Amino acid sequence: MEKPRKKFIDVVDKAMVAANTMDRDELLFSYKGILYPVTVCSPEVFKAMESLEARSDDVILAGYPKSGTNWVGQILSDLVATFEKKMQNEESINDEDLEEFPYLEVGDTGKYERMNKLPSRRVIFTHLLPDNLPRSVFQNKAKILLLIRNPKDVATSFYHFSNGMSVLPSYETWDDFFIAFMTEKSTVYSFMIILFYLVPWGSYFNYLSEWNKYAEDENVMTITYEELKENRALGVKNIAAFFGISLTEEELQGVVERSSFQSMKENSLKTHGALGSILFRKGGVSDWKSLFNEDQNEKMDKAFEEHIAGTKLGMKLKYDVYCRA
Ligand code: A3P
Numbered sequence: 001m002e003k004p005r006k007k008f009i010d011v012v013d014k015a016m017v018a019a020n021t022m023d024r025d026e027l028l029f030s031y032k033g034i035l036y037p038v039t040v041c042s043p044e045v046f047k048a049m050e051s052l053e054a055r056s057d058d059v060i061l062a063g064y065p066k067s068g069t070n071w072v073g074q075i076l077s078d079l080v081a082t083f084e085k086k087m088q089n090e091e092s093i094n095d096e097d098l099e100e101f102p103y104l105e106v107g108d109t110g111k112y113e114r115m116n117k118l119p120s121r122r123v124i125f126t127h128l129l130p131d132n133l134p135r136s137v138f139q140n141k142a143k144i145l146l147l148i149r150n151p152k153d154v155a156t157s158f159y160h161f162s163n164g165m166s167v168l169p170s171y172e173t174w175d176d177f178f179i180a181f182m183t184e185k186s187t188v189y190s191f192m193i194i195l196f197y198l199v200p201w202g203s204y205f206n207y208l209s210e211w212n213k214y215a216e217d218e219n220v221m222t223i224t225y226e227e228l229k230e231n232r233a234l235g236v237k238n239i240a241a242f243f244g245i246s247l248t249e250e251e252l253q254g255v256v257e258r259s260s261f262q263s264m265k266e267n268s269l270k271t272h273g274a275l276g277s278i279l280f281r282k283g284g285v286s287d288w289k290s291l292f293n294e295d296q297n298e299k300m301d302k303a304f305e306e307h308i309a310g311t312k313l314g315m316k317l318k319y320d321v322y323c324r325a
Pocket of ligand 1: 279284
């Protein structure tokens, strides 16, 4: 049930090659106070994005970088493709000319007009804050699957990814990265320092707080990386039910099998090109224990308490189970 991935691989490969010739301080730009990689995003594209006409049958995945968006994205794309095949709409979903880069904020200024002409169902991934999504997403009641992961593993995964992926600034030490990950406000720093002390796509704690405002919305379903790790079959079933994708047990089981870490890693050259070997790293829970020192544990525990503990998303994260040292 593979969708064409040629465009995905082309875009990522070109961005990685371009970034290889750039200095560290040229890799990011700031838009509305948040940093993004210049090789895949631009202010013009952000402005053009407002013309996207969201639909109530869109399948949207929202997740902060490194929370498992490629994994859950594969599950969603596979659910839709399996359903379309069953309904014999296979040509439309496998047409390479219709393929768009799955992350909403990555592309060219013509992307959204092309997307407006795509047949349903469109599968869209995004790392953006809710306020930075096109207004039509909420106006037109598109359904959103919100994926969250425990913040210590997100930071750990982000650190390794930043040091492997040329489009992102790398860090000499984990301690340097930790400072950047924990820094929230850009305004107090000079431009050069911002680039060093903030991570792209903004602070994760801010991301959780902002999305928490939508956590009770009937068109938003929240799922955690950890619950999906514990029981992928149940997660896939619940996701399909939320989007109204009706499949047999056997068809659902196929989606479950194709989304195992091992299966995705083995397939990754075909699905993700050179990025695959960087992206599919460990795919587990609690790798943070290999990096966090006592002081960093305390700082993150405190930030969690201040920003998100006690909220719906905070409780969903089961911090005491997955993040206590
Ligand atoms: P690690 O770096 O901890 O291994 P994203 O896709 O949002 O960038 O997230 C990447 C993280 O999801 C990586 O975490 C990656 O290994 C993990 N991941 C990718 N596919 C997965 C799968 N099928 N099962 C579990 N984790 C997966």
